[in-house]
Amino acid sequence: MEQQQPYIPKNKVRIVTAASLFDGHDAAINIMRRIIQSTGCEVIHLGHDRSVEEVVNTAIQEDANAIAMTSYQGGHNEYFKYMYDLLQEKGAGHIKIFGGGGGVILPSEIEELHAYGITKIYSPDDGRELGLQGMINDLVQKSDFPVGDHLNGEVNQLKDKNPFAIARVISAAENFPENAKEVLDAIHAENKTKNIPVLGITGTGGAGKSSLVDELVRRFLIDFPEKTIGLISVDPSKRKTGGALLGDRIRMNAINNSRVYMRSLATRQSNLALSKYVQEAIEVLKAANYDLIILETSGIGQSDTEILDHSDASLYVMTPEFGAATQLEKIDMLDFADLVALNKFDKRGALDAIRDVKKQYQRNHNLWDKNPDEMPVFGTIASQFNDPGMNSLYKAIMDKIVEKTNADLNSTFEITKEMSEKVFVIPPNRTRYLSEISENNRNYDATAVTQVEVAQKLYGIFKTIESVTGSLPVITKSGIEIENKTKADEQFVKMLLAEFDRVKMNLDPYNWEVITTWDEKVNKYKNPIYSFKVRDKEIKIQTHTESLSHTQIPKVALPKYQAWGDILRWCLQENVPGEFPFTSGLYPFKREGEDPTRMFAGEGGPERTNRRFHYVSLGMPAKRLSTAFDSVTLYGNDPDLRPDIYGKIGNAGVSICCLDDAKKLYSGFDLSHAATSVSMTINGPAPMLLGFFMNAAIDQNCEKYIKENGLEAEVEKKKKELYDDKGLTRPRYNGALPEGNDGLGLMLLGLTGDQVLPADVYAKIKAETLAQVRGTVQADILKEDQAQNTCIFSTEFALRLMGDVQEYFIQKNVRNFYSVSISGYHIAEAGANPITQLAFTLANGFTYVEYYLSRGMDINAFGPNLSFFFSNGIDPEYAVIGRVARRIWAKALKNKYGANERAQMLKYHIQTSGRSLHAQEIDFNDIRTTLQALYAIYDNCNSLHTNAYDEAITTPTEESVRRAMAIQLIINKELGLAKNENPIQGSFIIEELTDLVEEAVLTEFDRITERGGVLGAMETMYQRSKIQEESLYYETLKHTGEFPIIGVNTFLSSKGSPTVIPAEVIRATEEEKQFQISTLENLHKAKETQVKSQIEKIQAAAIQNENIFEQLMEAAKVCSLGQITSALFEVGGQYRRNM
Template sequence: MTQATPYKPKYKVRIVTAAALFDGHDASINIMRRIIQSTGVEVIHLGHDRSVDEVVNTAIQEDANAICLTSYQGGHNEYFKYMYDLLKERGAEHIKIFGGGGGVILPSEIKDLMDYGISRIYSPDDGRAMGLQGMINDLVEQSDFAIGDTLSNELNILPTKNPKAIARIISSAENFPDVAKATLDKIHIKNKASKTPVLGITGTGGAGKSSLVDELVRRFLVDFPEKTIGLVSVDPSKRKTGGALLGDRIRMNAINSPRVYMRSLATRQSNLALSKYVNEAVQVLKAAEYDLIILETSGIGQSDTEIMEHSDVALYVMTPEFGAATQLEKIDMLDFADLVAINKFDKRGSLDALRDVKKQYMRNNNLWDVHQDDLPVYGTIASQFNDPGMNTLYKAIMDKLVEKTDSVLKSTFEISQEMSEKIFVIPPSRTRYLSEIAESNRAYDKTASTQVEVAQRLYGIFKTIGSVGDVTLSGVEKAFIGKQGLDQDEILKLVQDDKKDFIKMLIAEFDRVKLNLDPYNWEVITGWDEKVNKYKNPIYSFKVRDKEIKIETHSESLSHLQIPRIALPKYQAWGDLLRWNLQENVPGEFPYTSGLYPFKRTGEDPARMFAGEGGPERTNRRFHYVSAGLPAKRLSTAFDSVTLYGNDPDLRPDIYGKIGNAGVSICCLDDAKKLYSGFDLANVMTSVSMTINGPAPMLLGFFMNAAIDQQCEFYIKENGLEKEVEAKIAKLYKGKVRPSYNGELPEGNNGLGLMLLGVTGDLVLPADVYAEIKKNTIAQVRGTVQADILKEDQAQNTCIFSTEFALRLMGDVQEYFIENNVRNFYSVSISGYHIAEAGANPITQLALTLSNGFTYVEYYLSRGMDINKFGPNLSFFFSNGIDPEYAVIGRVARKIWAKAMKHKYGANARAQMLKYHIQTSGRSLHAQEIDFNDIRTTLQALYAIYDNCNSLHTNAYDEAITTPTEESVRRAMAIQLIINKELGLNKNENPIQGSFIIEELTDLVEEAVLLEFDRITERGGVLGAMETMYQRSKIQEESLYYETLKHNGKFPIVGVNTFLSSKGSPTVVPAEVIRATEEEKQFQIKTLANLHDANDTKALLKELQVKAINNENIFEALMDVCKVCSLGEITSSLFEVGGQYRRNM
């Protein structure tokens, strides 16, 4: 395909770009906004998870020509139509709407949306036909029209703060100064009496000005509940193309308020920090009678002081990283600024920087008599929620505004005298933890190699003794080798007299060399025959948690051969044996390269099937369908995007369209009870996995309470208390609607879990009985909650709380697990799957995932937790693929983890075991020739099973185009069953051990991961690397590399870019699309309304906030709060004490 030439716009085109609400898939929109910008457009980028209201407000305030959106998470019909309706309602129907969503948006839906008035929805086939630049040319050309070439009644309605009128006058001033002149003249006359203060904020690029402005706005809105604020933010234009990235809004959470107006301006001139129309924008906001105006410049050099001409009070924002103190003498703004903020005060050398800047400020302003503590220089960490330094800076700014302008904005904001201090997740002294792990693991390998050489030399001496002495000493099984070494007396009895002296010399040399061999390694060598015999015997016995387990070691083939479940090497040389034992070993022994347990569990295949759609009842039916006839119930839960982002169902169209789509809708405890009804959650054969991250603690609270109430139900039935309990529930719900299961129970559902809908066991049973049931239940439940917040920030974007607060929640869950003996449930599933799905190659997936895992280890250790108590609660989740490295991803992960946990952290055997779930690659599911997807999935499943994964999910072949059908799910399940039950080689449980290529790949991948650990260390560890978006950038680069090779055909994909059908293998349109029904959505909304009617939750939510503020365990409080509060209520409540996630570009 020939690359299209970028279209050259005739007018200054402004386009708002974003990903839809509850949608973290921002890779596509990031690519699109880059190409749009390089086509000469001013792009206002909002990032992922944006509501229709936010996007429409932005488009109107920014006077945009168009909105460009991606929507990959369902609900697109309602989302786009609601946006069109809202624009029309607000008199902005001239703003065009463009969108895309891959194969998620069906051709029939594209036609319907475009008939409704959406300018264009691009399909995958459009992408193939037009190319990326071709699509962008099309949307830019359609958006290339004049804005601000006429003015009418805008001036008269300015005092009403009409955003459309404000925006239009500013656009007219920018684009058609002659048209705007008369209006602006009147504004200047009117503004002579204006007392609106202007705060100018300037500083170096990357100083965190946007985050700092957002924090100032948030405090202003709290401080002055009736006042309004206007923002003007300037970003540089690209000299070559004329395009601009106006990216300040992406970092701001507080501005989506009716009391805030924001306008982003491009400089439209090179080498200057301000637009030449910035004064007009400020004057328009003054005429609109805003109470405070903030003007923020783009990043400036040392000599730029232009902002002083437009502001009453000037704030200069810098970082501690300015170099030598003499550099401060070159910064002009230190002569003029009223206040200075040293942001990112958590950086090394911050206190020295504060001292140096204060000295320079004192010298520049001749403030020799002022105490340093009273100088207007402040350390701040704007990225940290409720930062004391930000509080102090805000109060100082407001006081300075009153002092210099006679403003009425007298602040009553309360501050403490604390200085900004970073709340470290990882202590600074531990920043090198990943390189320390790499060094420790390499040291183990080096020691192992040295020991192997010693063992090999000993074997050589040993064989020489046999040869010279003409004595048969083959193998290590002979009695001549005792625990301490060679038995000289026994050997000499068998040797001729003329050779005895020489033999004595060899034995002495043997003893001398053996001094260099670790006693443990001598035991490995001398114990080898015993180990071999254990696997040759018909029955192998071992202990798990003090329980003896006996296992048959062989199975019989149809040809009546005895197939060993574990095959051992036939090495004779001690060095070879030792190397194999130290680097490979049998399953169940350190370093666990080939598996965690001596044998696979019988009666429970590793199959774990993913389900989630509609309301809890429909997913409950699917769970019973996929687990029918299976002795082990391994349920894996997908949640809808409303739940993933911690929200409640709502009638608002951009939320309503997503209820129950691409996952199950769960907003309260009763939903969880219905979801898992009919499955005994405390049964050892039941295991539940929940794919949820941001609001994971709340969903875990729902799950635990559902499990507890099931056991209360057993107690009620066993003790004949049904009538008594029913009477209590009836009394509690007198005059109220009682929750119920919507529809018939599916086959296999005995109704367990539904008796106590609407109440919890503590309301109907004595306190001591309930406490005992609770204690026993949470110690028995098996399963996993994903809850991996680091991966979310790096790849998947379902973070909802500030990173520090989210990590604290994770730590609180783990602490609760330790204190309450929750041994069988994993508090986190450290996930590489979404890293791979975002585009990372297998080595990057593994390296980033393990580095995240070790970061949790360091964090939990810093909180004083015992590694042997939290280590077993950690689990992992990887993606699979067809790349060669995927053949060894599990064994390398187990090996690195075990060596580090044992030798670096001193953990016990149970904590050394890396347990992982693996899922076949979603990225390798293609929307062309979808039948071929099952072939790819089968090969990936084979990799996973041969590598001894702990559980496996096989994707359905049609997942590339729709939610899987029952037929496709059955086929996906059959892939695993055929491998596990029919494939002969899989009767052996270590089939890839001993393969030369597997051993080579293991070494290559292991070293590549350790090198990546070192690269992350250079960037300050995982959290330091996240600040510079190292992981995210790396993932995007690798994604682009793959897509480029796929696009140009250098990476062949059968049925996609090679071996095409006679019709060209077009994108397949699904025959059946599974979406939530109107009845299901309405039932969820009614469930929520009834929950709110039945419970007064204000006191409980307030108590939760108080515990969070007082640094008590939040999850302990959530276990009670989750009984009566909805998910959205809890999320909103925690936002107020923990802070919202701040998006990155």
Template sequence: MADEEVVFKTSTGPVRIITAASLFDGHDAAINVMRRLIQSSGAEVIHLGHDQSAKAVVDCAIQEDAHGIALTSYQGGHIEYFTYIRQLLDEAGCNHVRIFGGGGGTITPPEIKTLHGSGISKIYSPDDGRTMGLMGMIHHLMGIASDVDIIGKERLASLDGPVTPEDMAKVGLLLTMSESADDDLFKSTLETCRSSSNDVPVIGFTGTGGAGKSSLLDELMLRVLRDNPNKKICLLCVDPTRKRTGGALLGDRIRMNSLSNNDLFMRSLASRGSGSEISANLDRAIEVAKAVGFDMIFCETSGIGQGSDAITSVADHSLYVMTAEFGAHTQLEKIEMLDVADVVVLNKYEKRGSEDALRAIRKQVRRNRNLFDIADEELPVVATIASQFADGGVDRLWGKVAKLVGFEASEPVDLMGERKGVIPSERVYYLSEIAATVREYHQRNDELVEKLRLCQHLETAVENATSRGAKAVADDLKTQIDELLEEISEARSELAEFRELAKQYSSGEYTYHVRGKPFTVQTTTESLSHSDIPRVALPTFADDGELFSWMSKENAPGHFPYSAGVFPFKRTDELSARMFAGEGEPERTNRRFHYLSQGQDYVRLSTAFDSVTLYGRDPAKRPDIWGKVGNSGVSIATCDDAKRLYSGFDLCNPNTSVSMTINGPAPMILAFYLNAAIDQQVEAHLVEQGKLPKINKDAYRGDLPEGHNGFGLATIGRRGDELVDEKTYAEIKARTLQTVRGTVQADILKEDQAQNTCIFSTPFALKLMGDVQQYYIDNGVR
């Protein structure tokens, strides 16, 4: 325990470490563990999350003036990724920044040696974990990083003239000095580097923890830059320092998708014991931003309480962000910022109770400021949904802010953000409705079970009474049976159908239909000892009630509720073989498919895509992308790539099906696949008509593999709807969509929780899935 309490310091205060998972890599479990341990060792951790490009990491390290970068890479391409980050840092004059990494067993010892020779401080291997231990590796990293002097003489000497926002490294160094240098050195250096004396507006951004301040700030930045191109914006975001270790999680960057724009500069600050929601030296950081020539400055605080308003001491204008979860309406009377904020923002407006909350906030603001004679829309209160694309509420908020600071702002699309949840308000209880339906189903069947059992027992009693000559008793029992039969007639019919099914099982032969096609199968299998073993073994039952109970909960294969599968029997004419492939360019994987399927009557292609495709990006020669192209999967970026991938296979052949392991961009890859299938059939039509165009020489890059007949290559570089008339294309398209077979893995909820290849927001991704399903229904896709 004592070792875990070790805290590392530097000449400028706590060690500052950037943490991230590599580009196109959603494996963030390891880096999340590491960043927590690094923070517990006293570091200020700027966490970027997963899928981070080399440029994003380097820009962050420069702006944050970090001592080191800690990265994980479990998806391949690590040689190119780490060396490219080192190259970009050196080019930016930041060769002092240390780089650390790990990737478990995916980074081999020879590769680790290569990376160490390329200027990477340390790649931790599984052997290091065994010898050093988890905290030993963290302390090793912290020891190396804490030796870096980021305000050494050589770096300070670079501050010898005017600095502008384009000089990111120098701005970052000045901000470091604002936190650590004494007043005389700071002021003299700042005057030497001053390039502007303009009056710059400072916007304060504050609010309760978890109100969505960073997400809202990100959305505002998109609008600022849209309406005011080439304006330089500085973001100063404060997060709290932990008292016990002195470490801090500076996590605002993980919400900032707009930072790829070079006109934005962001610096994360820790409160460092200020005892407030703002950093003790935030005012000096603002001085730096003004002196180097930024056009507007946003300061975001950490989460605040009811009586806090420290942001007003450093900002010209302030925004207070809150949610509907403020408790009773009387709690609003205690919130200081409702008195002083220039704009009050009710974020997460899609949540239940937000309409009532907005009404209450408006009333309180009216009371606080005696604004009883203006309309609701003119009050400084705005409802927003920062998580929603192009939210009208955020547009309206930007309009109010722009008016305060004299910036340009487009007219808002509407006056109020539309409340769009994942589940419509009228269906929020749909899961309970499903559960209630299932419970009612079982309850109704339990009642039928008792009635069936009673009816069967009464029939036995009738036989017994009749044999004893008790006619009156038998007649009375028959009356009861007749009453029961009215209630259980449908269940009795199902029992009769089941008994007929059991006879067919025992007859040795059974016929069923799939998509209108009859299949006749043997119901028994002969063992090595020449015994007939039933392929479906039915249990025995004491009475009709027990049989019906089993039928309602389990039943035979191919019968409701399909607990044993949707088909009555497993196929015996096809050996289950998953022809799995995916590596390199489409032609390489296509050759593998033909090798795997050679001589097989059934083609069951299963496709793995590379991480670049999984994240819906294009391949490129940029090193951090290039290292991942075609790695552990096939690279597919265009419809022509999909045509090459499945060329030589008739995708409409009933014996051919394709499985695609894809999630985030599943609708787009599915569109590639369906268009490839349609264009194949256009090609087949042209062959019949004798009008097949000449195949482009680069249609298939390399020699055709054995078994490849060239089918599907004629339309590469062409669109099928351009090769035939509109009516013919429509007929071919409709026929193809109803014939083509395949499956797409698209469990976006799993991606959101685990794999992290959910490239769109979950609500939008779910809507995409719904749209695809509706297209299936409309077009008869199976």
């Protein structure tokens, strides 16, 4: 394919790029913004999860030519139309709108959006026809028009702080300086009488200036509720293309405020940290009467002090990693800066570094009469919410500004005197934990090899004695004996017995027991009945099944080894299911009467998803419900009429915003029954959804008690008091109950059990329910940061919430519910290969182990609450992903952490690969899914979800879901070999693959250790970069055809196997969306008096370092999801996006 040449723009084109609201799919927009930048444009990149208002305000403040968006999460019609309307409303209709969303945006919808006024929505066909560069050329060409060439009264609007006017005058100065000279001279003359301070912030690249500026702005807005602030941020232009990445906004959360204006400038010249028009931009902001102006430069070298010419006070930002102390003598800014921030103060050597910087500052400023500790040098961790070092720095900056300019900015901000101290998730002395695990597991393997050699020698001696004496020696607990005393007295036999005893001294007693009990073990599996215990309950299982040909098929087949070395090797590295190291499975036999099938649903409101759950589980002995939530819920928000939210309500998942929604969602399923389990795919707001779920389960049992004791009149009385008497609508299930739904869980809609029952009765029911309820909440925040982007809180705070949930589970004896599903699935879906998926997932799991241990939790108490979730593709490594995971986990937990057997067991769910579902020849997808399901079942997964073949193009239909479930049922019920529960054990290739993948994972652990452990690697975006590299490798091979995919790049149909367009797409109805919003409004009115105190209790728990989840369980009874999220933002901080 001929390489396309980039279009060369005639004007300086500025484009805002982002992914839409509640949409974490940022890979595509990252690729696009790179190509836009290399085509010579200045790109203001906002990253994922951006509201229409944020994007439009940015485009206006930045005076952009165009906005380029991706939208892969539905709601695109409302999103793009709202963007168009808002631009028109704000007088910025000239800004072009471009978008794309793969196959998510249908051709008919593209036509509709074009007709509405959207400049261009690119389809997959456009991509194939034009190529990536061709699409970007088209976008840039359509956006290539001059900005700021004519001023039309904008100067008169500056004093009103009109963002469009401010932006246009800055553009005129930047793009047409000669035309704007007269206007700018007049502005400059008028500004001479004003006292508006400018704070200059400069520093090395990568010092965290953007995060630090954001934290300063946040504190300024709290400190001065009436004052305004203007930001000018400068980034370098590329010498080769003229393009620039203006990326500071992506790191900033506080600037989306009407009292803040921000303008990003490109240097438009090489080797300089400032634009030549920066002074003009400052003058424009002064003309607009901002109370404080911050000027931030791009990363500078040691000799750059240009910022001093434009600022009244200056801050130099650096990190502890400056090298030898002599390097400080070369940094010119240390001669002139008023203050210095040593950011990233959690880095090793920070205390030594700050001592050296303070001494250098003292020398440079001749402050010999003062103590070095009094120097204005501050250790800060801008990435940490409410960092005390940042508080001290902010107060010192404001005091310095007032001292130097006499501006009316006297700060009343309260600070703590403690030095900035990192809240460590993993203590610094534990950062090698992954390599310690690698060493531990390799030591186990090395020991196993030497023990096998000893066992093999012993067996050789044993067989020699047999040959010499003519009979088998008797094996005892302590060794061997010869029954024929005459033979035993012979000198040669005595010598052999002595040698046997000598060699045996090198054999671990446990391993001798393994050898001596082998025949007994084999016989147990040959017997017709095998009995074992699970939590003190004896289970009896038939060991064989009979085929139609009357063949007795063993459920577990054992090797026919005779030699002790072979037996020992097999037992130490493989073993039977249910025995350490659990390579072949966790339990001796699979649970009978419960296939590992998960019933997956999530669409529209809770009622529609409830109906789907009842449909897919009808007649099934076990109800294993797996819940997908809409993107509004995934990001912790409430439904709303605002178009960019409204369009996403109930699309691609179920809308859940309160306790009543959870009650309706799972109504008719007994959540405390041993055959019911619920999985919730939710991460950022997982604690809130868990609170809703647990309360729904508790209230179900309260409902049973009410019925058993004839207390229905009490419920009726309470509902009348709370709803009827106040003129409010009683909460209700919308529509008829489906077949199988007996209404359990609906009696207490709008109420909770504690409002009806005596306190002691409620407490007893609550305790019993928490001990019984079965299920999983995903809640894996590390994976979200690395791969999927549904983080909402700062990482440290999100991990604290996870720890609080686990602590609560231990205290309340929640033994059957997993507090986290440590997920590789989304890592694989983002593009990782199977080894990387497994390594990153296990590394995340061990990070949680280390974090929980650091909080003082007992590994045997929390270990059983951890579960895992993997994807299954068709790559060879997927055949062993479960057995490798179980083996690595068991070896580490037993030998490194000293955990008991239950904690050693790695339990995991498998979902077949969504990435392998193709929109061409969609019928072939079921073939791939069948092979993946076979891998999973043969590898003894604990539960399995098979994707529907049409998920590549639409929400699955009832027909496609039924087919997907049939795949599992046919394997489990019909496939003869699947009657055996360890069918892949003993295969040479499986054993070889297991060893290869295990070593590859341990090697990856070492690579992560080199980067400071999982959290250290995340700071440098190691995981994300590796995932993207592997994704690109796969896509390249797929594109060239080197990696054959049937019906996609080879074996095409006579029509060329075109992309299938769905006849219809299942989306939430208007009625469902409106019902959700009315439910929410009704809740807010009914619980209005209780919400404030519950919010205060949650925030107090967070501030006072108490268990937040304990309070959240109470808040979930009265607050909506969005209310709790907003409250926690105030005390825990929002997630800060990465480039």
